[in-house]
Amino acid sequence: MVTFFVIQYYQRLGGIQVKKIYLILAMILMLSSLAILAGCQNKTVENVADKELPTFEQLIAINSYDEVFKTHKNIHINNLCKYSDSSKNIVEDAILMPGNGKVEYHMLAINAETKEVIQDVSRIGDAWYYYDIDEGTNAILEVGVSFVCEVSLPDFFDECKPMGKAYIDGDYIVHHAYSIFNNYDDIDAIRYDYTYCFNKETYLLEKVNMMRYDNNHNVVEENVSVFKYDVNASDIFESTIYDRMHSAENRIDVEIIADYNTENEKKYNLVATTDSILYAAVLNDVTYLTYSDPECQNPVTDLSVYEGLKSVSLYATELVFDDEVRYTVTEEEWNAWTTYKNYTIEQYYGDIEHFVIKYTDNAIEFEKGQIILFEGDKQYSIRETENGYVASDVTGLEFTQGELLGGGYVYDEFVYDEELGAYVLDLVAEMGMYWEVRFEDGIPVSVIYNEFEENGEVFAIISYYTNVGTTVIDIPEYDFEEEVEDTTRYTATEEEWNIALNAGNYSGNIVTFDEGELLEYSYKYANKAIEFAGMIVVFEGDKIYQLQELEGVWYAFELEEGLGIPTMVPQGLNFSDYEYNEEKKLYVPKVKTGAELYYSFVFAEGALVHVLLQSTLDESNPEYYELISFNIDEIGTVVIEIPEYTIVN
Numbered sequence: 347m348v349t350f351f352v353i354q355y356y357q358r359l360g361g362i363q364v365k366k367i368y369l370i371l372a373m374i375l376m377l378s379s380l381a382i383l384a385g386c387q388n389k390t391v392e393n394v395a396d397k398e399l400p401t402f403e404q405l406i407a408i409n410s411y412d413e414v415f416k417t418h419k420n421i422h423i424n425n426l427c428k429y430s431d432s433s434k435n436i437v438e439d440a441i442l443m444p445g446n447g448k449v450e451y452h453m454l455a456i457n458a459e460t461k462e463v464i465q466d467v468s469r470i471g472d473a474w475y476y477y478d479i480d481e482g483t484n485a486i487l488e489v490g491v492s493f494v495c496e497v498s499l500p501d502f503f504d505e506c507k508p509m510g511k512a513y514i515d516g517d518y519i520v521h522h523a524y525s526i527f528n529n530y531d532d533i534d535a536i537r538y539d540y541t542y543c544f545n546k547e548t549y550l551l552e553k554v555n556m557m558r559y560d561n562n563h564n565v566v567e568e569n570v571s572v573f574k575y576d577v578n579a580s581d582i583f584e585s586t587i588y589d590r591m592h593s594a595e596n597r598i599d600v601e602i603i604a605d606y607n608t609e610n611e612k613k614y615n616l617v618a619t620t621d622s623i624l625y626a627a628v629l630n631d632v633t634y635l636t637y638s639d640p641e642c643q644n645p646v647t648d649l650s651v652y653e654g655l656k657s658v659s660l661y662a663t664e665l666v667f668d669d670e671v672r673y674t675v676t677e678e679e680w681n682a683w684t685t686y687k688n689y690t691i692e693q694y695y696g697d698i699e700h701f702v703i704k705y706t707d708n709a710i711e712f713e714k715g716q717i718i719l720f721e722g723d724k725q726y727s728i729r730e731t732e733n734g735y736v737a738s739d740v741t742g743l744e745f746t747q748g749e750l751l752g753g754g755y756v757y758d759e760f761v762y763d764e765e766l767g768a769y770v771l772d773l774v775a776e777m778g779m780y781w782e783v784r785f786e787d788g789i790p791v792s793v794i795y796n797e798f799e800e801n802g803e804v805f806a807i808i809s810y811y812t813n814v815g816t817t818v819i820d821i822p823e824y825d826f827e828e829e830v831e832d833t834t835r836y837t838a839t840e841e842e843w844n845i846a847l848n849a850g851n852y853s854g855n856i857v858t859f860d861e862g863e864l865l866e867y868s869y870k871y872a873n874k875a876i877e878f879a880g881m882i883v884v885f886e887g888d889k890i891y892q893l894q895e896l897e898g899v900w901y902a903f904e905l906e907e908g909l910g911i912p913t914m915v916p917q918g919l920n921f922s923d924y925e926y927n928e929e930k931k932l933y934v935p936k937v938k939t940g941a942e943l944y945y946s947f948v949f950a951e952g953a954l955v956h957v958l959l960q961s962t963l964d965e966s967n968p969e970y971y972e973l974i975s976f977n978i979d980e981i982g983t984v985v986i987e988i989p990e991y992t993i994v995n
Contacts, residue, residue: 405542419444419576450469452586473487482622509522522542683751685752690703711819766782794807850872934946
């Protein structure tokens with residue numbers, strides 16, 4: 347789609363987090379529009395040998411703005427972006443015109459179905475106005491620099507590789523080309539296919555068809571752009587955002603004083619409205635931030651603070667970035683993080699699960715809002731009840747506060763890799779394990795752990811650290827459980843027991859500890875299938891299969907070792923074999939058989955809400971607290987969508 351990209355940066359200035367624009371890359375076109383819809387024309391193809399055709403490079407040069415605007419007053423681009431969901435289809439119109447040393451334009455993008463305005467943009471003179479359905483209205487002073495990505499500029503075509511030879515199709519010279527962008531960080535690889543149609547008499551570009559493919563070779567977006575020249579703007583736009591800004595009742599004339607009280611001081615003028623945002627000014631390719639005071643201590647972004655005024659003077663100073671990032675740390679810095687307890691961790695466990703946990707000196711907050719509070723040598727779980735928030739003693743579960751680099755990260759055992767910009771501990775040969783720890787300016791930002799299996803598979807745990815030192819957990823006002831009269835019925839009848847344990851249909855989340863690390867996973871069981879953190883497992887007879895999608899086809903691969911705990915709540919357990927523990931308010935087995943796993947069940951008002959799995963029921967055994975906790979939030983109505991699949995032998 348023809349899109350204006352706004353790259354926003356955040357920088358701490360004078361203790362205030364200020365949002366600003368560093369680049370407001372503009373433009374238009376086909377460039378981010380994608381697609382081959384139907385070629386150029388359904389006409390008879392002439393023999394290429396009958397006519398010497400210009401090369402792709404020659405046509406690029408002919409269609410540069412400098413050349414086109416020698417003989418034409420403007421370029422009109424009509425662009426249709428099509429998606430698999432037709433409700434997202436977009437129609438865009440843009441008119442490009444020669445300005446004072448740069449290209450000026452108006453652009454309007456609307457939803458093809460609802461006619462809702464998605465983007466409305468004007469760039470005239472030194473003013474750049476940008477409305478986005480999500481961003482609102484922005485006013486930017488842009489002096490002496492062009493952010494326009496030109497329709498036919500070589501900079502664009504540098505990414506494009508011609509394919510085959512040109513040919514004549516009806517009234518057009520046709521060139522095919524493609525671009526491939528490899529995956530980068532968490533961005534998947536993509537491919538673009540292009541068909542360029544140039545007028546065979548004038549050599550002007552008249553149509554571009556583009557198609558975008560994802561990394562699975564599926565078409566994800568289609569686009570066609572049609573070019574016309576020397577149009578009347580009034581025939582395309584009823585009005586422009588430029589005209590509306592200048593005629594608005596809440597218009598405000600903004601004087602921007604750059605580099606105040608220096609030899610480089612200059613003044614500029616910009617028309618805006620008091621309901622618009624002024625993130626920055628771009629002066630001769632340098633980004634300036636705007637302030638209300640000459641000392642440039644009070645940032646101004648929202649012009650609504652000047653509601654009612656007709657004019658205002660603002661001050662601007664250059665945005666300075668510290669490009670030098672330090673990726674190394676001292677041993678002292680490293681060791682300080684091994685006991686640090688204020689941070690947010692976003693963690694990915696292979697393809698299985700993703701979750702976020704907050705840590706502070708006195709609390710842990712899980713993704714679903716559960717809070718564990720540390721008070722002295724006690725631990726409390728804070729939950730919301732009909733009587734308000736209640737703190738329940740969970741000291742026996744032995745929650746850990748999770749020091750940021752705790753758990754055995756020793757400075758001397760890691761080697762700094764200059765190329766990676768990270769500290770590496772390579773134990774692949776000895777133990778099949780590998781770690782990378784990355785810092786920026788002395789602060790940990792990520793840890794990557796890889797475990798190499800004998801079958802060649804690699805299990806990865808990736809941890810990202812944010813809000814280090816600034817993480818806040820909002821702890822509500824609460825009462826201790828012993829201070830609150832609990833009227834909840836935790837007992838169950840035999841009928842309620844049988845309904846719950848034989849439903850074979852429930853969902854919730856699993857919480858467990860692994861080597862001192864707290865793990866949380868989503869879980870569903872229904873229709874003899876498990877959906878575990880996005881992974882689907884099905885049961886057929888005595889076999890267990892994991893489903894995987896490969897190139898649009900689902901396959902079932904047998905799990906030789908099974909899942910260990912296939913359904914979480916085993917069916918067929920007898921009510922008479924369990925007894926109610928009044929102190930712990932749960933049902934436990936009457937007979938400690940020495941089984942590999944013991945199940946304990948918590949009911950509330952006759953509904954099963956919690957399951958505990960333990961290897962021992964002996965509280966004096968340290969393994970008593972090495973448990974798996976399964977919270978049930980839905981039972982009897984869970985649905986798992988199971989695709990058609992082929993079993994792989």
